[in-house]
Amino acid sequence: MTQVDFVAVDWGTSSFRAWAMGRDGSVVARQSSDQGMGKLAPLDFASALEAALTRMGVALSVPVVACGMVGAAQGWVEAPYLSIETPAAWFGQGAVKAPHAKRDVFILPGLKQTGPANVMRGEETQIAGFLQKQPEFSGVLCLPGTHAKWVQVDRGRIQQFRTAMTGEVFGLIAGHSVLRHSMGQGGWDATAFEAAVHAALETPEIVSTELFEIRADGLLTGADACKARSRLSGLLIGSELAATRDLWDGQSIQLIGAPELTRNYAQALSCAGAMAKGYDATELTLAGLRAAAIHLLREPA
């Protein structure tokens, strides 16, 4: 086995992902599970981590650098939010050492904005990964997901950000509201998606009454489940774009996320006349964790 330098961990609400990283930045081994923060009590994190590292064959001497909800108040240990004014290269300085750990486990802090109030945990590491490669970047990053983040950056410094709960609201409505009877699991109806994005962008208030029309259409005209799902997605993403118009209008947006999701956002932005470029979130998470690890593990204290 190649020598493992550190283990990078992305520990969110609903999932755990770990990568054993070689000194050259290569991934030597990986593990993932559904053992997210939401399933663990504070005293469970240490054993959940060690079980995964044992499966990966990582020695006890290897340290861990983790980001995400593991550092929330309900996580392993709270890593207090840093201000958005903190330069990305300093994020590692806010790391907190996890208690009751069998090895060194550094948990990275999230970011907070006070006016208006907003927070992120995990996305700041992707942003740090992005800025590693483009340290003087100016523009807008969009990180779609359970809670989509829209981040305005000026010469490598975060100016402001906004959050849309689009992914979470989609999951609740598609899976738990009366619309669940009309929703398919697979497929994609690009025409229905684009029509819904346009409708929500042009008249954002209609979303409130259009949602039930998806159900009524299913009942009265037998509209197919794939169309219903794409229409719901379009209404919610269109609504998010209406709320963030000042950030993307006339801009080229950098989309950071899972490929399927960034594709849908790129399609929606294209409907709105904006350009977008996609980046893989996992790659940027690893780059951000590696930057923090270099700071935490190499620099003199």
Place this chain on the structure above:
Amino acid sequence: MTQVDFVAVDWGTSSFRAWAMGRDGSVVARQSSDQGMGKLAPLDFASALEAALTRMGVALSVPVVACGMVGAAQGWVEAPYLSIETPAAWFGQGAVKAPHAKRDVFILPGLKQTGPANVMRGEETQIAGFLQKQPEFSGVLCLPGTHAKWVQVDRGRIQQFRTAMTGEVFGLIAGHSVLRHSMGQGGWDATAFEAAVHAALETPEIVSTELFEIRADGLLTGADACKARSRLSGLLIGSELAATRDLWDGQSIQLIGAPELTRNYAQALSCAGAMAKGYDATELTLAGLRAAAIHLLREPA
């Protein structure tokens, strides 16, 4: 026991309510339970009904008239939707006799609108109850609830209606999203509610990003749970009002619902400069079921 003329039943997705009605329109006995359509398979309805009627001491010779989701495709038996053009006095004609019943059980149909697609089940009976007393009414009825209905009526005839899933979306977000950590169960912050109604009415698109601010405010400033709940309610009701502005602007709205809910809607409409008058939904449901019963049980076939 006063002679029971018929039993009125309001059988929704999540609740069952029955009233033994005397010939003079008085309520002789009542029962309610959580045995809604959502908990019952088609063959369970007959025994659930008889168990309640036994507790009420209603003889087998007494017929039942029921409205609500009991007549949906997933209910006891489907009572196909009538067109909104059907006069309210004729709703009883669309009733379907329930199979496998130990007595006569008439299930009332819902209403459908085809352009744009929309449906209701249960509310049509409240509307029929309202029109019993004001048969030549012209104006707008709003029936807030899990799925709020906005109904435009002209001289006693329904012209069009719209549905907002406000109650269901509120329940999902307050109870199941990340906002659940910030929500209180009780209390009411009228100032926070009104500010949110105004914000959503003036700039409907902000709702998409304001939702998460409720959570961030809780985390960063310790905003209280009662304020958070009132703000969420105000954003969603304000959003509904933005979507129905053409129906209430410059009108006096007739609000039909549970007293607490109609009070909140009246407060929101007042913020928007509209007048509202409240009616108790249960009273109108009983009036509508009684009108149907008179038609079904007295008129020659």
